[in-house]
Amino acid sequence: MEIKLVFLWTDMLIYLLLLSAIGFAVYSIRFEHLRSPWRQVAHNRLAMVAGFVLFCYIIIGLCDSIHFQERAADEKGQIVKDSQGGIIYKPDVLSVLDILVTSIRENTEDSYSAPLATHSYSMKNITLPDGKQIRTYAKLKYEGKHLFGTDKVGMDVFYRALKGIRTGIVIGTLTTLIMLPFAIMTGIMAGYFKGWVDDLIQYIYTTLSSIPGVLLIASAILMLQVYMDTHADRFENIIIRADTRLFFLCVILGVSSWTGLCRILRGETLKLMEMEYVQASMALGVGHFKILLKHIIPNIMHIVLISVVLDFSGLVLAEAVLSYVGVGVDPTMESWGNMINAARLELAREPIVWWNLAAAFILMFGLVLSANLFADAVRDAFDPRLRTK
Amino acid sequence: MHTYIIRRILYAIPILIGINIITFILFFVINTPDQMARLHLGMKRVTPEAIEKWKEDHNYHLPIFWNGSESGIKKITQTIFYQKSAGLFIFRFGKSDEGRDIAHEITQRMWPSLAIAIPTFIIGLMVNITVSLFIAFVRGSYLDMVTMIWCVIIMSISGLFYIIGGQFLFGKILNLVPISGYDSGISVFKFVVLPVLIGVIGGIGSGVRWYRTIFLEEIGKDYIRTARAKGLTETRVLFKHALKNALIPILTGVVVVIPQLFMGSLVMEAFFGIPGLGSYTIDAIRSQDFGIVRAMVFLGAMLYIIGLILTDICYSWVDPRIRFE
Amino acid sequence: MKMNNDPLLSVKDLRTCFRTTNGLARAVDGISFDIPAGKTLALVGESGCGKSVTALSIMRLIQEPAGYIAGDRIIFQGQDLLKLSKRKMREIRGNRISMIFQEPMTSLNPVMTIGEQIMEVIQLHRGLSKKEALGLAVEMLNQVKIPDPAIRISEYPHQLSGGMKQRVMIAIALSCEPDLLIADEPTTSLDVTVQAQILMLMKELQQKEGTAILLITHDIAVVYEVADYITVMYAGRAIEQAKRSRFFRHACHPYTTRLFESLPSMDKRNEQLSTIPGRVPDPTRYPEGCRFADRCHLAFDRCNKEDPKMRFIEKGHSIACHLENAPAISTATATITRKTEGRATYTSSPLVSVKDLKIYYPIRKGLLKSIVGHVKAVDGIDISIGQGETLALVGESGCGKTTMGRGILRLIDITCGTIHFNNIDIMHISGSKLRRLRKDMQIMFQDPYGSLNPRMMVNQIISEGLISQGIGGNKKERDNIVKELMDQVGLDPGMIHRYPHEFSGGQRQRIGIARFLAVKPKFVVCDEVTSALDVSVQAQILNLLKTLQQREDLSYLFITHNLSVVTYIADLVAVMYLGKIVERGTIREVFDTPGHPYTQALLAASPCIGEDGRKKIFLEGEVPSPVNPPEGCHFHPRCPKVMPGCRKVYPGQYSLSETHSTRCWLYE
Numbered sequence A: 001m002e003i004k005l006v007f008l009w010t011d012m013l014i015y016l017l018l019l020s021a022i023g024f025a026v027y028s029i030r031f032e033h034l035r036s037p038w039r040q041v042a043h044n045r046l047a048m049v050a051g052f053v054l055f056c057y058i059i060i061g062l063c064d065s066i067h068f069q070e071r072a073a074d075e076k077g078q079i080v081k082d083s084q085g086g087i088i089y090k091p092d093v094l095s096v097l098d099i100l101v102t103s104i105r106e107n108t109e110d111s112y113s114a115p116l117a118t119h120s121y122s123m124k125n126i127t128l129p130d131g132k133q134i135r136t137y138a139k140l141k142y143e144g145k146h147l148f149g150t151d152k153v154g155m156d157v158f159y160r161a162l163k164g165i166r167t168g169i170v171i172g173t174l175t176t177l178i179m180l181p182f183a184i185m186t187g188i189m190a191g192y193f194k195g196w197v198d199d200l201i202q203y204i205y206t207t208l209s210s211i212p213g214v215l216l217i218a219s220a221i222l223m224l225q226v227y228m229d230t231h232a233d234r235f236e237n238i239i240i241r242a243d244t245r246l247f248f249l250c251v252i253l254g255v256s257s258w259t260g261l262c263r264i265l266r267g268e269t270l271k272l273m274e275m276e277y278v279q280a281s282m283a284l285g286v287g288h289f290k291i292l293l294k295h296i297i298p299n300i301m302h303i304v305l306i307s308v309v310l311d312f313s314g315l316v317l318a319e320a321v322l323s324y325v326g327v328g329v330d331p332t333m334e335s336w337g338n339m340i341n342a343a344r345l346e347l348a349r350e351p352i353v354w355w356n357l358a359a360a361f362i363l364m365f366g367l368v369l370s371a372n373l374f375a376d377a378v379r380d381a382f383d384p385r386l387r388t389k
Numbered sequence B: 001m002h003t004y005i006i007r008r009i010l011y012a013i014p015i016l017i018g019i020n021i022i023t024f025i026l027f028f029v030i031n032t033p034d035q036m037a038r039l040h041l042g043m044k045r046v047t048p049e050a051i052e053k054w055k056e057d058h059n060y061h062l063p064i065f066w067n068g069s070e071s072g073i074k075k076i077t078q079t080i081f082y083q084k085s086a087g088l089f090i091f092r093f094g095k096s097d098e099g100r101d102i103a104h105e106i107t108q109r110m111w112p113s114l115a116i117a118i119p120t121f122i123i124g125l126m127v128n129i130t131v132s133l134f135i136a137f138v139r140g141s142y143l144d145m146v147t148m149i150w151c152v153i154i155m156s157i158s159g160l161f162y163i164i165g166g167q168f169l170f171g172k173i174l175n176l177v178p179i180s181g182y183d184s185g186i187s188v189f190k191f192v193v194l195p196v197l198i199g200v201i202g203g204i205g206s207g208v209r210w211y212r213t214i215f216l217e218e219i220g221k222d223y224i225r226t227a228r229a230k231g232l233t234e235t236r237v238l239f240k241h242a243l244k245n246a247l248i249p250i251l252t253g254v255v256v257v258i259p260q261l262f263m264g265s266l267v268m269e270a271f272f273g274i275p276g277l278g279s280y281t282i283d284a285i286r287s288q289d290f291g292i293v294r295a296m297v298f299l300g301a302m303l304y305i306i307g308l309i310l311t312d313i314c315y316s317w318v319d320p321r322i323r324f325e
Numbered sequence C: 001m002k003m004n005n006d007p008l009l010s011v012k013d014l015r016t017c018f019r020t021t022n023g024l025a026r027a028v029d030g031i032s033f034d035i036p037a038g039k040t041l042a043l044v045g046e047s048g049c050g051k052s053v054t055a056l057s058i059m060r061l062i063q064e065p066a067g068y069i070a071g072d073r074i075i076f077q078g079q080d081l082l083k084l085s086k087r088k089m090r091e092i093r094g095n096r097i098s099m100i101f102q103e104p105m106t107s108l109n110p111v112m113t114i115g116e117q118i119m120e121v122i123q124l125h126r127g128l129s130k131k132e133a134l135g136l137a138v139e140m141l142n143q144v145k146i147p148d149p150a151i152r153i154s155e156y157p158h159q160l161s162g163g164m165k166q167r168v169m170i171a172i173a174l175s176c177e178p179d180l181l182i183a184d185e186p187t188t189s190l191d192v193t194v195q196a197q198i199l200m201l202m203k204e205l206q207q208k209e210g211t212a213i214l215l216i217t218h219d220i221a222v223v224y225e226v227a228d229y230i231t232v233m234y235a236g237r238a239i240e241q242a243k244r245s246r247f248f249r250h251a252c253h254p255y256t257t258r259l260f261e262s263l264p265s266m267d268k269r270n271e272q273l274s275t276i277p278g279r280v281p282d283p284t285r286y287p288e289g290c291r292f293a294d295r296c297h298l299a300f301d302r303c304n305k306e307d308p309k310m311r312f313i314e315k316g317h318s319i320a321c322h323l324e325n326a327p328a329i330s331t332a333t334a335t336i337t338r339k340t341e342g343r344a345t346y347t348s349s350p351l352v353s354v355k356d357l358k359i360y361y362p363i364r365k366g367l368l369k370s371i372v373g374h375v376k377a378v379d380g381i382d383i384s385i386g387q388g389e390t391l392a393l394v395g396e397s398g399c400g401k402t403t404m405g406r407g408i409l410r411l412i413d414i415t416c417g418t419i420h421f422n423n424i425d426i427m428h429i430s431g432s433k434l435r436r437l438r439k440d441m442q443i444m445f446q447d448p449y450g451s452l453n454p455r456m457m458v459n460q461i462i463s464e465g466l467i468s469q470g471i472g473g474n475k476k477e478r479d480n481i482v483k484e485l486m487d488q489v490g491l492d493p494g495m496i497h498r499y500p501h502e503f504s505g506g507q508r509q510r511i512g513i514a515r516f517l518a519v520k521p522k523f524v525v526c527d528e529v530t531s532a533l534d535v536s537v538q539a540q541i542l543n544l545l546k547t548l549q550q551r552e553d554l555s556y557l558f559i560t561h562n563l564s565v566v567t568y569i570a571d572l573v574a575v576m577y578l579g580k581i582v583e584r585g586t587i588r589e590v591f592d593t594p595g596h597p598y599t600q601a602l603l604a605a606s607p608c609i610g611e612d613g614r615k616k617i618f619l620e621g622e623v624p625s626p627v628n629p630p631e632g633c634h635f636h637p638r639c640p641k642v643m644p645g646c647r648k649v650y651p652g653q654y655s656l657s658e659t660h661s662t663r664c665w666l667y668e
């Protein structure tokens, strides 16, 4: 089967992030002060369980971040070519995850069915083989195979919830990745150079942080929406459109969460500047850049790490709320926020359809809870203030 | 002290100007007035005349920053920037797309928002402090551990689930309160109680954890040892000495959100159909009414800055170390 | 008056343990002592020997469940404190036994007024009404000599100076007229002149009220001044106990004698100080035999096998040592005299010469933060230091000596003045030129923990200067230099890949020394380098600094508040008070014939062994804030010899000899 890889913005960034995480891990191994807190995390059983769950989520997310298109084929399996003999690909973009769970993905029903049900959820007119029409609960095509039932159009809910993992993880991690270099640079600069640099940076972050986060995001996303509507030609297909929106959502979330970290790092740098070892290396004639590199950055790294892991779960939760408000990910994108949003109406049905909500709830809760537990362990291990106790 | 507060207020001015510029760029520069007009008039099938008319109606026909065709001060005032920005400072927010006066709407919708936000805030604060103080008292025990695990669990559930679950349980199954809606007068109570309850429960996890850390930090300090050496009971040490000191970071931490209570909660109000500022904003976002969104951005930022100033005042008021500087 | 001979407090085989990740730490491991009513027992020892834990155990303030008291008895007025219920114990705490702590700054509740904090304990234990309690609180403040007690009572702790806070702590402790006062390092964080005041106050109140005192301290000189009985602690145990009169003449445990010998003083100037090698054993792993064995210079076979028990060698004098005739301290070593020769060399052209150095910090106030004045941290100072000389800069906290040290090296901005180093004007060079010059001028710090980057390995720390100054080729060659340096400062060169936290305080200071030695400087500012160290370790560092000075012909600017260290190491001394040098001269001149009233008071206030008949000069008050120093002579509000003219104009410099000068109107 011939395929064409599709490189989405967020895919590439996710793998860039993965690379830098591996890079950081390699770097950590060389330094005892980074290694020993990790050892402490490893000794915490709860944290390790949480870490394992997190790891599974991440693997799923990564599988879902390799996209490609298959070559188009007609019903007989013959490869189709366009009039000039060029290759035509199927319009839908698939991911590795889609292939791994093909059976779930393709086992679609006609409409709603309850989790593990054998018969459809609502009565339907069906024609019996003898031509009689009866109104009954039809037998499902894939009896008892739908862990979380199926949705309105008969799609497997578990599959949809799985697809939501990537969205959650992308938002939780890319946001941090985007804002991190910026926050570190400005925070350190403000604390190190003081004076007008400090004043300017402080002004910028006070201004940005004074705009209520949701509104800033809403405004930016609305504007992006208008831009995309008026420049529809630049976005080939829905996937790219949704991906661009996801990317910008991360950027905007980054802008609004950048300020907190910047403020903390500024304070910490100011404190470090007073440390005697910084004074000693100034007395040794060490240059600014070296001091920043050897004395300041290694001593704030743990704060950066703590804030990255602590922010993650908050961002995953934020995605749901933003999608509900209508300024989150693209409505066509699979995400827990969109699932919850859709589930609101289903709850009002009689009898109620609850499994969409339940699936989103369970997967989201699993991710956020394990992220929180893991983050706690990381913070306890890396925060020297707690360690002295 | 007074000069300090005045200076803080003066410092707020450049920040408000900055916010103004940011929102202006967001709303008027990224997309040109033509594009806005198209969007509102319904995309492709519009005549240039219609666009011009729309721009005329909404004051979008002027140049953005600098009007060369006018003279004197009008070079600045006859621009979109001036027309759309200057008014914000005196709470002239203009009209919404539906033609209503935004400022008037805000004053109307403020009250329902406050009816939810204030009780949530106060009850939440009291519950959190009480629980965390109790937890600090039994620190290190089994109970402490179990409570902390529950806190993490509570924190890990999206607020949306609390709302949906709460509505389902109390509104639909138990039928105790109406699922949504709002009323004036005393009957407002039955509409308010569920959102408040949900708000409090949703905030308990992170609140208790945060306050517990503060209490434990205080308990580790030297003056607590002195208090114990005096022969005071553990309860007195905790409630008199530790609580009084812990209240400083707690108070200063929460004061900043007080002014923002006016803004209401987007999601809560939308779910419960409360005609407050939160649902106002959300409706505006959904109907892409930029006038309202921009007004709310400015209002929110201003309230935040007021919160910061209040924090400073409050800090110097509760902490004698600053009060007597 | 009780007529029986039972001691007020009798601690028997007390053991207190802490559960740690490394195992059970036996912080206090079987200590016994008695305190007779109305007397003072001093518990002496170096840090980590279990002194404070002993005190907290008596109060039963050990934090459970991490720590617990394992045995055996603490008999106070006939009842065993360890058997009392929690409620009964609370009735004793603050009432019959009270305690004051080392850090007056943090020991008072910052958000309660002084009055509330005193009244709280009075109301609790004496059951007085609020009004009566208030009256008594004012009375207590009066007793601890706080001026205007009626006003002070409604003030908050931060409005008081450090000494005042400690007085308030004493007022709280004594307000229920306890039978026993436990004072845990009560004067360690205070200046000497204030320390003298507080010790004096404690003594006076003890005489008046008949309170017994358990004084915990690391400073043998303080013990000499106030104690009746002395117990020396080591590794969780008592190793020597004696009456004061006997102790200071016949103390004979090898550890005690070594402690005495490691005290710096003027008559040891020309010799190396005795030191105690190694470190206190880890409380989770005590050795089997004598706990001091691996550091003891007199250890023999039996010491490693058998644990020495406390035994009497004379009535009222017991030691825990196997030696039959342990040599006692010689009177000479036990005495810190200040009356011997001091070397004083003067080179004609000084290495460092500072003229009229001023370092001001602006005070900003008002709406626009306009500058309304300056804190004159350093206010017109001239000094010069010759090659191979040591100039000591002494003074109490806040006098500007640390600012001065950093200013000379241009680590902070200087307001005006000139600094010449090796005849180069370093005020007017900057950038890379200044950076290159830094090779010759180095600094060493007080805090053994804050002065080394916890994220760097020892070789990185020491080679930092090599790299920045372009010394010593590639990494391998640099590592060799580092190893050599470590060897020179007495560190095992095999430890170059260790991190700072794996070293003890003294070893960390050695790393600090190696760091500056790496660039082969000519001049080093030593900023309170031994203040955070125990005496035995202090002696090691002083020895090392002195050896290096002789070998490398180094010049030191030695900043310290410890006068006995000054007499040992310095050639010249300058006394600072509020940004100005009030007296300068050779060691002999300044210590034998101090001219300035402040110097005289400082010398009189610092506790001293063996000078019983010394006339004490008690200074009133504390160093005022440098924000608005007193008009005229800054010292006049505290000066016992103040004259009317002193309040108007700051005195000029008057020479007492070629090298000795002072700034005081007395010498006009």
Ligand code: SF4
Pocket (backbone or CB within 6 Å): C253, C254, C255, C290, C291, C292, C293, C294, C296, C297, C298, C299, C300, C303, C308, C320, C321, C322, C323
């Ligand atoms: S018992 Fe032995 S090792 Fe211990 S102090 Fe005495 S002589 Fe030294």
Ligand code: SF4
Pocket (backbone or CB within 6 Å): C596, C597, C598, C633, C634, C635, C636, C637, C639, C640, C641, C642, C643, C646, C651, C663, C664, C665, C666
């Ligand atoms: S000048 Fe006057 S006040 Fe100052 S030290 Fe001399 S005698 Fe005392």
